Amino acid sequence: xxxxxxxxxxxxxxxxxxxxxxxxxxxxxxxxxxxxxxxxxxxxxxxxxxxxxxxxxxxxxxxxxxxxxxxxxxxxxxxxxxxxxxxxxxxxxxxxxxxxxxxxxxxxxxxxxxxxxxxxxxxxxxxxxxxxxxxxxxxxxxxxxxxxxxxxxxxxxxxxxxxxxxxxxxxxxxxxxxxxxxxxxxxxxxxxxxxxxxxxxxxxxxxxxxxxxxxxxxxxxxxxxxxxxxxxxxxxxxxxxxxxxxxxxxxxxxxxxxxxxxxxxxxxxxxxxxxxxxxxxxxxxxxxxxxxxxxxxxxxxxxxxxxx
Amino acid sequence: xxxxxxxxxxxxxxxxxxxxxxxxxxxxxxxxxxxxxxxxxxxxxxxxxxxxxxxxxxxxxxxxxxxxxxxxxxxxxxxxxxxxxxxxxxxxxxxxxxxxxxxxxxxxxxxxxxxxxxxxxxxxxxxxxxxxxxxxxxxxxxxxxxxxxxxxxxxxxxxxxxxxxxxxxxxxxxxxxxxxx
Numbered sequence: 001x002x003x004x005x006x007x008x009x010x011x012x013x014x015x016x017x018x019x020x021x022x023x024x025x026x027x028x029x030x031x032x033x034x035x036x037x038x039x040x041x042x043x044x045x046x047x048x049x050x051x052x053x054x055x056x057x058x059x060x061x062x063x064x065x066x067x068x069x070x071x072x073x074x075x076x077x078x079x080x081x082x083x084x085x086x087x088x089x090x091x092x093x094x095x096x097x098x099x100x101x102x103x104x105x106x107x108x109x110x111x112x113x114x115x116x117x118x119x120x121x122x123x124x125x126x127x128x129x130x131x132x133x134x135x136x137x138x139x140x141x142x143x144x145x146x147x148x149x150x151x152x153x154x155x156x157x158x159x160x161x162x163x164x165x166x167x168x169x170x171x172x173x174x175x176x177x178x179x180x181x182x183x184x185x186x187x188x189x190x191x192x193x194x195x196x197x198x199x200x201x202x203x204x205x206x207x208x209x210x211x212x213x214x215x216x217x218x219x220x221x222x223x224x225x226x227x228x229x230x231x232x233x234x235x236x237x238x239x240x241x242x243x244x245x246x247x248x249x250x251x252x253x254x255x256x257x258x259x260x261x262x263x264x265x266x267x268x269x270x271x272x273x274x275x276x277x278x279x280x281x282x283x284x285x286x287x288x289x290x291x292x293x294x295x296x297x298x299x300x301x302x303x304x305x306x307x308x
Numbered sequence: 309x310x311x312x313x314x315x316x317x318x319x320x321x322x323x324x325x326x327x328x329x330x331x332x333x334x335x336x337x338x339x340x341x342x343x344x345x346x347x348x349x350x351x352x353x354x355x356x357x358x359x360x361x362x363x364x365x366x367x368x369x370x371x372x373x374x375x376x377x378x379x380x381x382x383x384x385x386x387x388x389x390x391x392x393x394x395x396x397x398x399x400x401x402x403x404x405x406x407x408x409x410x411x412x413x414x415x416x417x418x419x420x421x422x423x424x425x426x427x428x429x430x431x432x433x434x435x436x437x438x439x440x441x442x443x444x445x446x447x448x449x450x451x452x453x454x455x456x457x458x459x460x461x462x463x464x465x466x467x468x469x470x471x472x473x474x475x476x477x478x479x480x481x482x483x484x485x486x487x488x489x
Contacts, residue, residue: 095445103479120483142482148475212488249453256453265465265473266448278453279444287445307445308436 040064049176050189050228061191062228069226069233073217077224079232082250084183090244090301091184091280092257093269093289094158097306100265101126101149101156108262109160112245113231114223116215123209123242124160124259131155135290135304160259161186161207161242162292162300169199169208178239184273184301185244187229195237204293208241244270273301352442352459353451357423364423366410375407392470404429404468430462 043064047053053061062079069077106124115121127140131153140157150156167186170178177192178199200208214236226232227247234240245257249270255261260268271278280303283289287305357364369385379400382389391400406412412420413429421428431438440446444457447465451457465473 100473100476101478102476103481106482107479119488122482125482143484145478145481147477149478150475253452253455256450261450263448264476266446266460269445270453272454275454279449282443282445307440 040068044191047191049192051176051179065228065232069224072233073219073222073224075219075222075224077222077226077232080225080227080247080250081229082227082246084181084185085250085252085254087272087274089184089273090163090249091271091273091278091284092163092244092302093271093280093283094302094304095267095269095307096155096157096304097308098265098267099126099156099158100267101128101144101151101154102264104262104264105158105259105268108258109242111221112223112248112258113243114215114217114226114233115209115240116211116213116217116234117221118216119213121209121211121215121240123207123240124158125206126156126158128154128156135292157304158259159205159207159292160302162205162298162302163242163244165299165301166297168202168204168298172198172202174198181229183250185246186241187243187246188239188241189229190232190234190238190240193238195239197239199239204296204298208239210239211236352427353456354424354427354459354461355464357426357461358464359423364411366405370410377402377407389469393472394468394470424461426468427462430468 043060047061048057050058058081062081065079066077069079103126106122106126109115109123110117110121113123115123125142127137127142128144128151129135129137129140133139135157144151144154163180163184163186165180165184167180170180170186174196175192175194177194178186178188180186195210197210200210211234215234217233222233223231225247227243227250230243230246245255245259248255249257256270257268260270269279269283271280273280275281283305284303287307289303289305291300291303382401390396402414404413406414406420409420411423413423413426414420415429416432427438427441431441437446441459441462444459447462448460449457462468462471
């Protein structure tokens, strides 16, 4: 055998077919989680939209998440999936003649709902407005920082998710990862959200927030009472928003949302719009009430009012 | 004749029972998410009044003293209590505190009430606020949105002798987007 023939036998001939096969296998291998990845990653990878899950599947999902969070935060974490209560449509009232702009609600909300501390995410934004101009959002200031509040000549208007009946954010979601529940709360399935942020562009109230980085949530500050559609720890790259503290309110002995409980002046009111005796119904029937950006027909269930 | 009367009575009793059962049944059918009806006389759940430590009961000091009903500036005791922003020209201590029984408050009608019921005293003048407070609109209410609610007394937020709400320090403003990394 001549040298030339030997070389011809052992040479690695890269045919087109071989190259394509190799490429496909390589890309496939990249997509597979690494050796140490547990079955949980596969399960979350193939998890369906929350609304398509059967009860048994929901149980598996909850068990998986509870295990994951409990390990990560070093304490037993509960992930509830309580559905909307029958006969309940939540409504919120905010008394602009009482609010003093102290921002207690902002931080009460962050503590209750496991928002990222660093980078900072806050679901409530308190606007400072001029009494002379009235509710004129063009002249609103959210970075005010005086020694004491309230300040002369100003009033304050906290803005958070308005839980619109006709919610623009849910219509633009290309994967239907956000929707309005029967009790009126607009929710996000963080496992289904692809992070395109269309909903943030659609929301007229700036009420949706994006996790640009992995949320910085110290284990000691983590609230272990969570809801799947609500305040459970979020992954990076998903949108989150106010959910009326559904882990507290969606109970037969439902507590008030955290922002209502923490408000030092009692400017925040919460209740069932379908209950004629509820506080929120009293507000709507007896006080001067307005909703924010009424002209765009989003039909918020968040009512600003003046108690005098 | 007598029989007819008995029949009438029995029929009346039956109708009464039927109506009672229907009404009671209707009341029992109220769903859990509706606010339970509240009687006019029912007390409101409030925490104990915010007394300065060691000041109550007032009778501990006052029982041995002869009350002096003359309006004057207090020089020896209670010098820290100043009536301000609260019609101080028109009123003074014994308009609200009872002259003889210092552990009670006195309504304009002369009725004596406990400090735990002080909202009735405030409500004499501030009727609109009292009305809103009773339904949970004025003031802070905690507890359950569909069940037991806890009220606060007026005095928990407003110093009765100087009721204007005090200024407080705000929590820090949000981070500007440019500073978030």
